[in-house]
Amino acid sequence: MLTAVTGATGFLGLHLVRELLARGRRLLLLARPHPLPAPVRVERFLRACGADEDELRAARTHMETVEIVLEDGFLGLGRVAFQRLADRVDVLWHCAGHISFAATLRQARRTNVDGTRHVLRLLSAGERTPLLCHVSSVAVAGARTRGVVEETVLDDSFGFNTPYEQSKFEAEALVHRWVAQHGGRAVVFRPSGLVTHHPAHPARPRHPLQVLARQVDTVLRHDPGMLTSPGTMTLPVPPGASTNILPVEHAAYAMVEAAERHTSRTPPVHHVVNPRNVPLTELIATLGRHFGVRVDTAEHLPAGQPDVRRALPAYAYWLSVSRTYEDGNLARLGLAYPGRPAIDRHYLASALR
Ligand SMILES: NC(=O)c1ccc[n+]([C@@H]2O[C@H](COP(=O)([O-])OP(=O)(O)OC[C@H]3O[C@@H](n4cnc5c(N)ncnc54)[C@H](OP(=O)(O)O)[C@@H]3O)[C@@H](O)[C@H]2O)c1
Structure with missing residues (x-):
């Protein structure tokens, strides 16, 4: 066979x-x-x-x-x-x-x-x-x-x-x-x-979380305007948002x-x-710790706050999903x-x- x-x-x-x-x-x-x-x-x-x-x-x-x-x-x-x-x-x-x-x-x-x-x-x-x-x-x-x-x-x-x-x-x-x-x-x-x-290894292609982390890294390096204040980022996350x-x-x-x-x-x-879905707040907090950034979440971003969704549009939608x-x-x-x-x-x- x-x-x-x-x-x-x-x-x-x-x-x-x-x-x-x-x-x-x-x-x-x-x-x-x-x-x-x-x-x-x-x-x-x-x-x-x-x-x-x-x-x-x-x-x-x-x-x-x-x-x-x-x-x-x-x-x-x-x-x-x-x-x-x-x-x-x-x-x-x-x-x-x-x-x-x-x-x-x-x-x-x-x-x-x-x-x-x-x-x-x-x-x-x-x-x-x-x-x-x-x-x-x-x-x-x-x-x-x-x-x-x-x-x-x-x-x-x-x-x-x-x-x-x-x-x-x-x-x-x-x-x-x-x-x-x-x-x-x-x-x-x-x-x-x-x-x-398992940690990244040349024989293992990257998985979606590692790909996301790379993109977040790029944003943090090249777009410091995404930080609400030094070392802090605020993301709009509705209650119950989660991912699988x-x-x-x-x-x-x-x-x-x-x-x-x-x-x-x-x-x-x-x-x-x-x-069981993973609460998005947990994933976001882990990403924040990974990069040494404090991430606050709010249901709605206050007017005039930097919006990271503009920098990562393909991922923006996932912030509001609970399916x-x-x-x-x-x-x-x-x-x-x-x-x-x-x-x-x-x-x-x-x-x-
Ligand atoms: N990873 C996930 O979380 C996930 C979740 C749901 C569904 N999937 C599905 O699982 C499948 C594999 O995903 P993956 O994460 O393993 O992706 P990946 O690491 O990027 O692997 C893609 C594989 O497809 C091959 N490939 C890409 N384009 C090709 C082409 N034009 N002709 C021939 N081979 C081609 C690549 O070959 P090379 O090694 O030569 O590049 C590689 O072997 C995809 O169909 C994806 O939609 C993945």
Whole structure:
């Protein structure tokens, strides 16, 4: 049985690959050209996770790579090699994505929507009936701020804050259409914000909290006008604002385990989330301590106060969100997040290192 993986070299993909290798799966890494071959990047990551020589040797024998161009209709392979690939794949994890909040809609669509369309085309072209494990995101809920987002719902009526969200929505919609119209087999995962408490390391791509911290750092360095007074910043945060953060290690485990147990009765969408949101005040206070800045929060900013939302527009929306996510489908498989480690200020402080 051959499991193909796109995005294997990314933050989440590396953890998925680790889980798949631990189960003895034979992997075909569908990676874009990069100076370091994908298996070398996987190996460096496994080493950083503490893998011993025997595990690394086993991993090496279980991985091969095909270089692809996701944006091309034949994945940059030409018809013949595309067909050959299509005939080999039993399972495909589609995890590649353009995740920058700063991407234009055109850029985000090219990778996330066109890329998904080309992956679906590959899966339809082969002589097998492969299973697609599609990595979507809770971001498909778009600009919705409140209530419980259900696993059965894919709704664009709230609009979108970023092209990233819109492209993830459109990509997931393509997958559902493919299942309905072409009889494709798919399971969709919608993770929330994935992080790790392991410190930054060259073999580990950055996670969203580290990306946010970098941007905050830039603002603090180059835009001191964002401080309300020396060493103090004030953010507008409504009562109850919260966000959903989950350790990537649990997310990858739960996703691979759920996919391994896939049957024709498996629900099509799984939220991969923490049953408990993190209060935004806790996250903001931890970020403040990280940078040695006192952060006050207020429901409304007094007139004339510097507004950090102007400096970080892609993140501004998250200051007013309190939505939560249904997570019944993983829970029914016994794969809901058990709450350990707790995502508290100690965990968040480690995640920011
Ligand atoms: N991280 C989260 O918190 C989170 C939450 C929800 C959903 N997700 C979803 O999870 C997936 C992975 O996210 P991530 O955080 O792991 O992102 P990441 O660290 O940026 O990894 C992205 C992966 O996609 C590959 N990729 C990007 N553009 C590509 C292209 N044009 N052609 C081929 N491969 C391409 C990258 O390859 P290179 O290594 O060559 O750059 C990398 O392997 C995305 O679909 C994202 O929407 C992530």
